[in-house]
Amino acid sequence: MTKNLLRPFLWGILSFSVLSSCRTEDNISKQNQEDKRFATFTSQSGKTINYANGFASLMIKYDELNKSNLSGIANKPLLSASSDKNGSTATGSYIEFNVRSQVIKNSDGNIWVVFPKVENGTVISLIVSLLSEKETYLSYYSVDKSDEFYKTNTPLFQEAYNRYKKKNMRLALSASTSIQFMANNDCENRPDERCSEIEEVIITNPRPIKTPNKDITLPTGDQTDNSIPGSDCGTFGDCFGGGGGGGTGTGTQQQDACSQALTNNSIAKNLLTKGEISRSKTAVTATITSDKNEKTFSFGKDKDGNYKTTSIKEGNGGSAQMSVTDPNLTIEGGAHTHTADVYNVASSGDIYQFYKAHSANNNFNYYYTFSQGNNNYVYTIVNQTAFDNFIKNYPEGTNFDMTTQTWNQSSKIGKDYRNIINSFQNSNMPDDDIMDLVMAAMIRKYNMGIALSKADSNGNFNGIYAKEIKDPNDPSKTTYAITPDCNL
Numbered sequence: 001m002t003k004n005l006l007r008p009f010l011w012g013i014l015s016f017s018v019l020s021s022c023r024t025e026d027n028i029s030k031q032n033q034e035d036k037r038f039a040t041f042t043s044q045s046g047k048t049i050n051y052a053n054g055f056a057s058l059m060i061k062y063d064e065l066n067k068s069n070l071s072g073i074a075n076k077p078l079l080s081a082s083s084d085k086n087g088s089t090a091t092g093s094y095i096e097f098n099v100r101s102q103v104i105k106n107s108d109g110n111i112w113v114v115f116p117k118v119e120n121g122t123v124i125s126l127i128v129s130l131l132s133e134k135e136t137y138l139s140y141y142s143v144d145k146s147d148e149f150y151k152t153n154t155p156l157f158q159e160a161y162n163r164y165k166k167k168n169m170r171l172a173l174s175a176s177t178s179i180q181f182m183a184n185n186d187c188e189n190r191p192d193e194r195c196s197e198i199e200e201v202i203i204t205n206p207r208p209i210k211t212p213n214k215d216i217t218l219p220t221g222d223q224t225d226n227s228i229p230g231s232d233c234g235t236f237g238d239c240f241g242g243g244g245g246g247g248t249g250t251g252t253q254q255q256d257a258c259s260q261a262l263t264n265n266s267i268a269k270n271l272l273t274k275g276e277i278s279r280s281k282t283a284v285t286a287t288i289t290s291d292k293n294e295k296t297f298s299f300g301k302d303k304d305g306n307y308k309t310t311s312i313k314e315g316n317g318g319s320a321q322m323s324v325t326d327p328n329l330t331i332e333g334g335a336h337t338h339t340a341d342v343y344n345v346a347s348s349g350d351i352y353q354f355y356k357a358h359s360a361n362n363n364f365n366y367y368y369t370f371s372q373g374n375n376n377y378v379y380t381i382v383n384q385t386a387f388d389n390f391i392k393n394y395p396e397g398t399n400f401d402m403t404t405q406t407w408n409q410s411s412k413i414g415k416d417y418r419n420i421i422n423s424f425q426n427s428n429m430p431d432d433d434i435m436d437l438v439m440a441a442m443i444r445k446y447n448m449g450i451a452l453s454k455a456d457s458n459g460n461f462n463g464i465y466a467k468e469i470k471d472p473n474d475p476s477k478t479t480y481a482i483t484p485d486c487n488l
Contacts, residue, residue: 036136038233052113055129056097058236059140065237065263070140071095072117093119095127099160101153102200109134114203116157117142121165123158126150136232153203160201234259257382258486261451264380265461268366271299271333272376272459274307284312284337285370291339298323298334300363322353324361333366344371345435346379346452348417348442349405352396354379354450355387375432376455386449394446417442423479440466441480451486 040054059071069075072094094117101114110132117125126143143150233239237260271277277299284295293315302308310323310331322334334357338344346369354367358381367379381387399411407414420441424434436454443450444466453461465486471477 036233036239038131038135038138038236038238040238041131041135051103051111051131052097052100055113055131055138055140056100056115058138058238059095059129061236061238065267071097093117093124096161096164099157099164100200101203104203111135114143114153114157114201116154116161118161121161123154123161126154126157138231138233138236149203153201156201156203160199163199234262237263257451260382261380261453261463261486264366264382264451265378265453265463268368268378268380268453268461269455269459271307271366272368272455274299276309277307280309280312281335281370284335288337288370288372289340291337294337294339296322296334296336298326298329298331298364300326300329300331300333302329322357324357324364330363331361332363333368334364335368335370338369338371340372342371343435344373344375344432345369345439346377347405348407348439349400350379351448351450352391352400355391374455377452378455378461379450379452381449382451383449386447388449390446390448413442413446416445419478420445420480423477436464437466437480437482440464440482441468444468 038054038058040058041049041051043049060073063069063071063073072092075092075094095115096118097115099116104112106112110130112128112130115127115129116123117127125145126149128141128143130139130141131137132139145151239259272281280297280299284297295312295314297312298310299307308329310326310329313321313323315321322336323331324334325331336350338347350367350369357364357367365381369377369379371377394411394413399408399413400406401408401414407417409415409418417438420438421434424438427434429437439452442448443452445468451463453463455461463486465483466480467483469479469481471479
């Protein structure tokens with residue numbers, strides 16, 4: 001992809017991508033002023049909201065977004081029909097979402113559910129999930145073990161957990177393929193099926209609780225033990241407002257793309273501050289102005305939870321192959337450079353490379369591009385279904401030209417790409433800025449389900465979004481401009 005953007009005879013060899021940005025948290029805040037509820041807790045078509053499933057799915061989603069393990073989902077053993085009477089292998093503590101209290105609604109509108117935290121078959125803590133402030137604020141915390149609430153109710157959860165384990169052991173024994181059977185029957189994965197049969201633990205305070213009851217108050221929280229500080233829907237990528245759509249009420253997350261992009265951008269910045277990732281970034285960009293070949297590395301956590309990178313690879317006559325798996329790491333993303341003979345932006349070809357990497361390893365969620373002038377970009381996913389559909393409808397084989405490294409000029413998407421470039425023929429904007437805007441327009445036009453963000457001088461990643469403007473005097477003419485509206 002050569003640097004001659006507006007020479008018509010070279011349009012066919014351009015390969016570019018999104019972003020640069022002026023999207024801020026304040027913009028998103030203004031956009032979502034009208035409705036800051038969680039999509040998961042917002043009823044759609046009159047369906048009953050399953051708050052317990054919603055609390056479970058959102059904590060797991062929080063872990064996915066932040067690469068954390070507060071839910072303990074990574075520690076959870078699988079029940080099996082082996083000769084082991086315990087039927088499980090303990091690997092650490094985890095929150096057992098398949099055992100839960102009844103849903104409690106306070107007279108002030110707060111809604112809460114309690115789950116047990118289990119280790120080696122023993123309930124070691126009680127976790128409160130609280131939806132407050134008119135259902136716009138979600139928090140999780142453990143109950144202080146000195147509190148009477150804990151002393152009274154922990155035995156009830158232990159009994160319920162024992163019944164749950166015994167019941168599911170019988171189910172596993174009756175299913176010959178036990179481990180797969182049990183893995184497919186976790187309530188957090190299939191909330192509409194077996195979970196409807198979950199026996200609720202009727203907690204006391206210290207007496208049986210009736211709902212609603214104006215005298216009910218929350219127990220004291222111990223914020224040092226597996227806590228998620230209270231946060232709004234943006235932190236969980238689950239906003240109902242701003243065009244995000246309503247929740248199904250069963251834990252299905254119809255995420256607001258704006259909030260998801262904001263969350264992704266925060267994580268993307270944080271990842272680049274990790275010691276080994278930061279050092280690898282410095283290494284691949286040190287000679288970027290003179291490099292003839294791209295350089296690349298991947299990153300992820302080792303068995304101790306520390307971020308490490310793969311060895312740096314250099315291409316032979318161009319691109320370098322990026323690793324998507326590593327025996328010593330749980331790969332979460334990767335980075336590559338663009339050489340001096342191309343534009344200082346991420347490329348359209350990178351979209352297909354990102355999708356292939358993510359398809360091969362669904363933990364691969366951050367795809368960085370480093371180019372001259374400290375221009376750093378990252379692709380992230382804001383709507384997996386839309387991303388899947390885009391690749392399905394516009395597969396690389398028939399829509400991407402490997403020779404020119406851009407969309408095929410004879411395809412529909414290639415023609416639209418060229419038409420958008422044409423609209424900037426008389427523009428005084430720098431070429432790199434034009435190409436940021438062109439790809440932003442393409443991402444919106446084709447609802448790709450991704451965001452591409454650019455880092456500012458402080459390392460903060462910000463998304464760039466494009467709006468289409470029709471010439472009022474000639475509807476056949478279209479121009480594009482930056483907009484803070486990120487609804488894809």
